[in-house]
Amino acid sequence: MHVRGTELVIVVVLFVLVSGLGFLASRWRRASHDSLEEWALAGRGFRSWLSWFVIGGDLYTAYTYVAVPALLFGSGAIGLYALPYVAIEYPIVFLIMIRFWSVSKTHGYITSADFVRARFGSPTLALAVAVTGIVATMPYIALNLLGIQAVLTTVGINGHWPLIIAFVVLAAFTYRSGVRAPALISIVKDSLVYIVVAVAIFYIPYKLGGWTHIFNAYNAHFKATPTHTGALLTSANQLQYVTLALGSAFAIFLYPHSVTGVLTTKNRAVVKRTMAALPIYSFVLGLIALFGVMAIAGKITPLTGANGKPDTNTVVPSLFEHIFPHWFTGLAFAMIVIGALVPAAFMSIAAANLFTRNIYKEYLRRSASPREEAQVSKIVSLVVKGGALLFILLIQPQFSIDLQLLGGAIILQTLPSVMVGLYTRWLHRGALIAGWAAGLVASIWTFYLTPNVALKQPHWGGTAFSLSHLGVHTEVGIYIGFVGVVINLVVTFVGTAVLRALNFSAGADQTAASDYFTDDPDPAVAEPALEAGN
Amino acid sequence: MTQLPSAQDPPPPALLEPPRTDRSWWNWLLLIPIVLPLLTFVYNRETPRLAGFPFFFWFQLLFALLAAGITALVYLLTKPGS
Numbered sequence: 001m002h003v004r005g006t007e008l009v010i011v012v013v014l015f016v017l018v019s020g021l022g023f024l025a026s027r028w029r030r031a032s033h034d035s036l037e038e039w040a041l042a043g044r045g046f047r048s049w050l051s052w053f054v055i056g057g058d059l060y061t062a063y064t065y066v067a068v069p070a071l072l073f074g075s076g077a078i079g080l081y082a083l084p085y086v087a088i089e090y091p092i093v094f095l096i097m098i099r100f101w102s103v104s105k106t107h108g109y110i111t112s113a114d115f116v117r118a119r120f121g122s123p124t125l126a127l128a129v130a131v132t133g134i135v136a137t138m139p140y141i142a143l144n145l146l147g148i149q150a151v152l153t154t155v156g157i158n159g160h161w162p163l164i165i166a167f168v169v170l171a172a173f174t175y176r177s178g179v180r181a182p183a184l185i186s187i188v189k190d191s192l193v194y195i196v197v198a199v200a201i202f203y204i205p206y207k208l209g210g211w212t213h214i215f216n217a218y219n220a221h222f223k224a225t226p227t228h229t230g231a232l233l234t235s236a237n238q239l240q241y242v243t244l245a246l247g248s249a250f251a252i253f254l255y256p257h258s259v260t261g262v263l264t265t266k267n268r269a270v271v272k273r274t275m276a277a278l279p280i281y282s283f284v285l286g287l288i289a290l291f292g293v294m295a296i297a298g299k300i301t302p303l304t305g306a307n308g309k310p311d312t313n314t315v316v317p318s319l320f321e322h323i324f325p326h327w328f329t330g331l332a333f334a335m336i337v338i339g340a341l342v343p344a345a346f347m348s349i350a351a352a353n354l355f356t357r358n359i360y361k362e363y364l365r366r367s368a369s370p371r372e373e374a375q376v377s378k379i380v381s382l383v384v385k386g387g388a389l390l391f392i393l394l395i396q397p398q399f400s401i402d403l404q405l406l407g408g409a410i411i412l413q414t415l416p417s418v419m420v421g422l423y424t425r426w427l428h429r430g431a432l433i434a435g436w437a438a439g440l441v442a443s444i445w446t447f448y449l450t451p452n453v454a455l456k457q458p459h460w461g462g463t464a465f466s467l468s469h470l471g472v473h474t475e476v477g478i479y480i481g482f483v484g485v486v487i488n489l490v491v492t493f494v495g496t497a498v499l500r501a502l503n504f505s506a507g508a509d510q511t512a513a514s515d516y517f518t519d520d521p522d523p524a525v526a527e528p529a530l531e532a533g534n
Numbered sequence: 535m536t537q538l539p540s541a542q543d544p545p546p547p548a549l550l551e552p553p554r555t556d557r558s559w560w561n562w563l564l565l566i567p568i569v570l571p572l573l574t575f576v577y578n579r580e581t582p583r584l585a586g587f588p589f590f591f592w593f594q595l596l597f598a599l600l601a602a603g604i605t606a607l608v609y610l611l612t613k614p615g616s
Binding site: 077080083084086087088090091092094095098099210211212213214215219231232233238241242245246269272273275276277278279280282283285286287290293513514517 | 554555556561564565567568571572574575578579580583585586587588590591594595597598599600601602604605606608609613
């Protein structure tokens with residue numbers, strides 16, 4: 001296949017640039033000692049605008065940029081669920097995350113499982129939360145690789161070696177600089193995103209004959225295609241749309257990498273201001289979703305993927321290739337590649353922390369010093385990235401996609417322990433574990449029962465569980481994670497009532513009510529007398 | 535909170551340091567940008583179009599701006615000392 005030289009050069013140059021930045025980041029705001037507080041959370045010191053870049057760079061992945069328009073391209077209106085999802089998530093977690101920030105600051109928690117362990121007096125429950133987080137994160141890292149691969153395929157490079165090089169470099173600077181590397185690179189990443197989207201959102205419609213024409217082509221396209229898709233939501237997929245948006249909005253801040261992002265902030269006001277400003281990214285994601293509509297009007301055909309089937313993830317790169325001059329396409333491709341590096345780094349750091357804090361220190365070496373913890377996390381971050389790479393190289397990419405779909409549903413099963421747990425200690429650790437297990441089984445079972453119509457697979461097909469499985473004569477579908485978490489909550493609350501009635505020990509709560517309101521004292525207003533002794 | 539403080543009680547902690555609570559009536563405003571995007575019957579329609587965009591698209595794009603606006607408003611209204 002013909003290799004597109006200009007695009008490739010621009011992508012490589014920008015990749016080298018941000019990698020250099022990643023290595024230099026280790027000298028940025030460096031602390032004197034080696035610990036997870038420093039390597040994984042940058043000393044909890046990021047302030048407003050930086051946090052906005054950092055958390056935005058952390059949450060909006062290259063895969064999102066590629067897959068959301070691809071979903072709109074392939075399935076129509078249901079694909080836009082990402083828009084209400086990313087719009088409601090910040091008002092939802094606005095109050096929740098400041099409580100989490102405070103209690104984590106007070107007690108030095110690095111992971112959500114750290115909190116669960118102390119709150120419910122249960123290392124076992126913490127282990128369940130940690131393992132869930134690691135399992136949900138691994139395929140997510142793998143998908144970011146798929147984002148890079150979609151670009152490489154479009155540029156005309158086949159073979160895996162460029163992907164391997166990219167990941168070795170990523171692994172090296174994450175090992176060295178920790179969270180400071182993706183934090184610094186996120187500024188480049190997000191700036192590129194804003195530049196590319198601002199240009200594309202005007203230039204592409206201009207080239208394609210205007211928005212009216214684009215949406216008319218979109219409507220006509222879905223009028224001509226059979227059921228399960230549509231230019232608007234159907235009576236069958238509205239409930240799916242809503243439950244997907246709501247479930248995903250809760251799930252995203254249960255993911256380990258989001259927790260890590262939030263804990264890098266300086267104080268409660270920074271968390272609040274960042275949450276208020278992050279919907280700007282959501283608006284941009286909405287604009288990015290429109291690329292899928294434009295691709296229909298531009299008559300883009302997806303390139304053939306590694307499995308021999310058309311890969312809709314290539315429609316956005318193809319659209320850019322089709323419309324833009326080579327140099328700008330290169331910039332857009334670099335945006336996707338760098339957009340993959342930042343979340344992948346955050347995710348591997350977060351997964352490594354779960355291992356270190358809630359498995360290694362808990363079960364293998366109680367006496368691990370902060371320095372040893374940092375060292376273990378560094379090494380595990382390499383292992384995690386290597387695992388994700390093997391996922392892509394050895395197993396069908398479709399498997400990672402399916403697993404990531406399931407990932408959102410399974411991370412949602414930590415909601416009662418983590419988010420409800422921030423508000424009440426009434427829940428019993430035994431009931432929480434039972435609810436978690438029931439929710440997992442329900443999510444996985446409903447996922448198994450769902451066929452994939454497009455790929456003609458009878459099972460493991462999608463996140464829309466058809467209510468007809470319950471004997472109801474209907475075509476209405478519902479998000480599997482939502483089914484799981486409802487069952488989970490019912491089991492947790494009923495189980496708690498039973499266990500409390502039978503007087504089973506609920507364990508000790510190491511947190512105090514006031515811990516949920518701790519703030520980092522602002523040196524300008526804090527009274528030193530109050531600070532001492534706290 | 536029905537007990538009246540008596541004279542010999544120490545002053546409540548609230549007088550010594552900023553109030554240790556996130557409770558505020560303003561927080562209820564957050565429900566608007568959460569609930570509205572979940573009401574598909576409101577926006578699942580083609581018309582009225584705006585600048586070529588079907589209602590389904592342009593109205594939902596506004597949700598993100600609504601979320602930013604309301605969340606920022608609640609932040610400002612609940613800031614300590616405001």
